[in-house]
Amino acid sequence: MERDSSKGSALRWIPGLRFAAPGMTWFLSAIVVLVLPLASPALAEIKSGSDFLSPELRRQQADETRNPAFFWVEQGRELFSRKPAGEGQACIACHADPQQSLRGTATQYPQVDAGTGKLLNLEGRIEQCRVERQKQPAFGHETPELLSLTAYLASLSRGLPMQVKTDGAATPYYEAGKAFFERRQGQLNLSCQQCHDGLVGQKLRGDTISHGAGTGYPAYRLEWNDVGSLHRRLRACSLGVRATQFDYGAPEYLALELYLADRAKGLPVETPGMRR
Amino acid sequence: MLSRLALAGAVLASGGASTASALETYAIVGDAIPAPLGRLVGNAARGEVLVKDRERGNCLICHQGADPSEPFQGNIGPPLTGVGARLDAGQIRLRLVDASLVNPQTVMPPYFRTENLHDVALPYRGKPALSAQEIEDVVSYLATLKTF
Numbered sequence: 001m002e003r004d005s006s007k008g009s010a011l012r013w014i015p016g017l018r019f020a021a022p023g024m025t026w027f028l029s030a031i032v033v034l035v036l037p038l039a040s041p042a043l044a045e046i047k048s049g050s051d052f053l054s055p056e057l058r059r060q061q062a063d064e065t066r067n068p069a070f071f072w073v074e075q076g077r078e079l080f081s082r083k084p085a086g087e088g089q090a091c092i093a094c095h096a097d098p099q100q101s102l103r104g105t106a107t108q109y110p111q112v113d114a115g116t117g118k119l120l121n122l123e124g125r126i127e128q129c130r131v132e133r134q135k136q137p138a139f140g141h142e143t144p145e146l147l148s149l150t151a152y153l154a155s156l157s158r159g160l161p162m163q164v165k166t167d168g169a170a171t172p173y174y175e176a177g178k179a180f181f182e183r184r185q186g187q188l189n190l191s192c193q194q195c196h197d198g199l200v201g202q203k204l205r206g207d208t209i210s211h212g213a214g215t216g217y218p219a220y221r222l223e224w225n226d227v228g229s230l231h232r233r234l235r236a237c238s239l240g241v242r243a244t245q246f247d248y249g250a251p252e253y254l255a256l257e258l259y260l261a262d263r264a265k266g267l268p269v270e271t272p273g274m275r276r
Numbered sequence: 277m278l279s280r281l282a283l284a285g286a287v288l289a290s291g292g293a294s295t296a297s298a299l300e301t302y303a304i305v306g307d308a309i310p311a312p313l314g315r316l317v318g319n320a321a322r323g324e325v326l327v328k329d330r331e332r333g334n335c336l337i338c339h340q341g342a343d344p345s346e347p348f349q350g351n352i353g354p355p356l357t358g359v360g361a362r363l364d365a366g367q368i369r370l371r372l373v374d375a376s377l378v379n380p381q382t383v384m385p386p387y388f389r390t391e392n393l394h395d396v397a398l399p400y401r402g403k404p405a406l407s408a409q410e411i412e413d414v415v416s417y418l419a420t421l422k423t424f
Contacts, residue, residue: 185394242400
């Protein structure tokens with residue numbers, strides 16, 4: 001299919017990580033993984049993306065010394081304590097003892113921001129703190145800094161169950177995300193649901209289709225040779241069916257993220273994940 | 277695994293004609309489009325290339341083709357081996373043009389349709405996934421796949 005043109009630049013800041021050519025086609029990975037045949041799961045039961053990985057990739061994901069995404073977590077931890085230039089304070093000045101104070105935070109995102117009524121994902125909250133509290137320019141989507149901080153904060157919730165709110169002010173966002181998920185789209189006229197409900201466990205080229213839980217993001221994808229956000233993954237799926245790719249942080253993808261997070265309710269946060 | 281086309285239950289208006297704005301028109305008879313699109317002559321060799329090509333047809337993302345040496349073939353649709361024995365050229369053509377005419381819930385994308393699609397990415401908007409000539413090439417190729 002088409003190329004995932006979404007992002008090719010980030011992360012030259014960790015030397016030696018970009019060892020292969022970027023821009024491979026969507027489903028083609030240079031890495032041959034053995035994937036065991038999976039039985040079709042019961043309809044209502046949503047499994048995590050890790051359950052569809054090869055055993056080898058799953059082991060690599062779990063091993064902090066072999067999962068490259070832990071570099072990003074480390075960078076995030078470091079950035080969290082770094083005082084920005086000028087007057088601003090480090091994140092840790094407001095969030096002391098993050099291991100405790102921010103444990104579980106990621107399980108509640110996306111969430112409606114009380115101040116603005118807008119839906120924010122974890123990246124959005126980090127950028128809000130950055131601009132309004134730290135008085136610094138926003139990092140920008142898919143920058144190494146934002147990916148690192150997001151991966152670090154999400155890693156503080158590793159193993160804890162997703163538990164987003166979909167009632168009250170969140171309801172319209174949830175409904176919009178659900179409608180998006182169920183709508184056929186693109187030149188190939190497929191909905192998210194057709195693949196991530198109907199075809200789970202089946203092979204699309206070399207990929208085994210999962211429930212699209214997204215609980216490992218930001219994740220290191222072999223195809224990217226890089227860590228990317230959930231929205232980058234969503235852009236790849238949109239492109240796969242030749243549908244409009246929305247911007248990073250666009251309302252469409254935020255609503256979709258809320259719907260996916262609700263589908264994944266009870267599944268543990270796995271960030272930083274590894275994916276094909 | 278998805279079930280095969282439920283041909284027995286297919287309800288198609290016999291002889292119904294379909295017009296897509298800029299596309300070649302075609303007539304549906306039963307569950308088939310018997311006449312080649314635009315009266316074009318297909319080329320089976322080009323069709324084989326299109327079926328494997330990851331940018332154009334990319335059929336093997338979902339189907340197993342006739343060449344077992346091709347890496348990473350999907351298993352979402354029925355295998356294409358033997359399709360020429362199961363279906364005649366007109367039936368294959370209709371399933372390529374718009375498989376939803378046979379099964380409204382189908383996962384098989386419509387390759388020769390521009391209407392009633394949502395959020396199509398700009399480079400593809402208003403264009404069918406395959407041209408009439410390409411459809412005929414692929415039909416010619418698939419019709420040769422008579423053995424399993």
